Amino acid sequence: MQPLTLFNSLTRAMETFAPIDPASLRVYSCGPTVYNYAHIGNLRAYVFTDTLSRVLTWKAPAMGWGPLTHIINITDVGHLTSDADAGDDKMEAAARRAGSDIWAIAAHYTAAFKQNLADLNIRAPARFPLATDHVAAMIEWGRAIEAKHCYRLPDGLYFDVSTVPDYGRLAGHAAEDGEGRIEEVAGKRHAADFAIWRTSAPGENRQMEWDSPWGRGAPGWHLECSVMASAYLGARFDIHTGGIDHREIHHPNEIAQNQAMSGTADTGANYWLHNNFLVERDAKMSKSSGDFTRLQTLVDRGFHPLSYRLMCLQAHYRSEMEFSWDGLAAAQTRLKRLVQAVEALRARPESPVTALPSAYYERLDAAVSDDLNTARALPVLDELIADKRIAPTDRLAALAAFDDVLGLGLATLTRADLRTRPATATITAEDVAARLTERREARAAKDFGRSDAIRDELAAAGVEVMDGDPLGWDWRIG
Numbered sequence: 001m002q003p004l005t006l007f008n009s010l011t012r013a014m015e016t017f018a019p020i021d022p023a024s025l026r027v028y029s030c031g032p033t034v035y036n037y038a039h040i041g042n043l044r045a046y047v048f049t050d051t052l053s054r055v056l057t058w059k060a061p062a063m064g065w066g067p068l069t070h071i072i073n074i075t076d077v078g079h080l081t082s083d084a085d086a087g088d089d090k091m092e093a094a095a096r097r098a099g100s101d102i103w104a105i106a107a108h109y110t111a112a113f114k115q116n117l118a119d120l121n122i123r124a125p126a127r128f129p130l131a132t133d134h135v136a137a138m139i140e141w142g143r144a145i146e147a148k149h150c151y152r153l154p155d156g157l158y159f160d161v162s163t164v165p166d167y168g169r170l171a172g173h174a175a176e177d178g179e180g181r182i183e184e185v186a187g188k189r190h191a192a193d194f195a196i197w198r199t200s201a202p203g204e205n206r207q208m209e210w211d212s213p214w215g216r217g218a219p220g221w222h223l224e225c226s227v228m229a230s231a232y233l234g235a236r237f238d239i240h241t242g243g244i245d246h247r248e249i250h251h252p253n254e255i256a257q258n259q260a261m262s263g264t265a266d267t268g269a270n271y272w273l274h275n276n277f278l279v280e281r282d283a284k285m286s287k288s289s290g291d292f293t294r295l296q297t298l299v300d301r302g303f304h305p306l307s308y309r310l311m312c313l314q315a316h317y318r319s320e321m322e323f324s325w326d327g328l329a330a331a332q333t334r335l336k337r338l339v340q341a342v343e344a345l346r347a348r349p350e351s352p353v354t355a356l357p358s359a360y361y362e363r364l365d366a367a368v369s370d371d372l373n374t375a376r377a378l379p380v381l382d383e384l385i386a387d388k389r390i391a392p393t394d395r396l397a398a399l400a401a402f403d404d405v406l407g408l409g410l411a412t413l414t415r416a417d418l419r420t421r422p423a424t425a426t427i428t429a430e431d432v433a434a435r436l437t438e439r440r441e442a443r444a445a446k447d448f449g450r451s452d453a454i455r456d457e458l459a460a461a462g463v464e465v466m467d468g469d470p471l472g473w474d475w476r477i478g
Contacts, residue, residue: 003369006371010271026066027237028069028269030072033091034075037296038294038295039294046243047313049070049241056373074129076106076222090243106132119295121409122193131219137227138227145257145261148163156195156220169255171251194222196215199212199216230258238270239269244275244277255268274318274428278323279323280293312478316371318371324443338382357395363380369403384402385399426461427458437453439465442454449471
């Protein structure tokens, strides 16, 4: 297999991946703040991290690497309504809006997030650590770095970014004219200084707060990831991932905390990988706006979750990806073609072997070894399925390798799984199948009046009979 090259945001360069300890790969991914459902832009990040996880796992035996430990944290406290370390805690604000128990809100949206991952065929990480389970460790971290790196203000303990080397290197501040700067807050020594601990104001009614040397309150958001990554992966680990918005503030602050704790210029992770934004032209892709597109929104409009996964794989993770309903429909049609082709391949009799699939394994490896280029791997999959020189059993075996990497579930997906069925539809798939059977029998008997009548009845129920569909999908609910 080829060496794996990845774009390291820290150096802004492609680098060959070399694990710290080949016997144990370690990856940390910034997880969700569970104050609302994830929007599809959030979920693009986890399709990307899942691709990274799958590629590392697939390549590991040939590269002499050991198993992967992947951590995705759950932020259930501390994340402010502004990523720039200002405003209210998102969890507390959500609880006030709902008039609900904050712990119940966190549990509900955590479960919803995990279900989203399962629906997208994203493999569960080794752990989903909760921020609230690590508050004591966060307090100890703050105590350890306070003397050399922090100062106190009435509203908490702040980190002085001038006390660590090369602050903001990850964000490219020097080269990008202050990109990602944080707004001024009264009393801070520097605009970029950030909260390690936020002390509750007199009379403030918080559901989540703890005693600390700096007063009763809650940890800063940035501290959570440093503490949890260190707890499960060690002070130095291989890869840290997140959305490109984290590259500007959150991740530089993590690095600063890591450097303060280690007393070195070490950033914590050797490679920092960031996926680009998903852009929806018709809406603001923000949970805070209260109006955003969820995975369930796609399902309710008749799209299978794996159609969205395929849509993500068609774009490189570092490229901005535009979402549109037409684009999603095209991805679902492509997924249908793949499922149909695989079903046909399983039904084919064995044929004389005139070629072996080894070249396809090599081309898959070449694509994903080039900074996880799934967009380049997908056409190779199409060619593999259609290559009649290779015996069906060999093609299916090679297909399994592609599926291990791409995660499209082609080994188990069926035509029935991909029926287009919006949530507003009132007729069941079983009823449609029964009526179509009657229609086929009427057509066979040349009773075209009866055939047309059934077609009209189905149309009145919102079912489009697709006699001319080149995929032969029979029907869809429009």
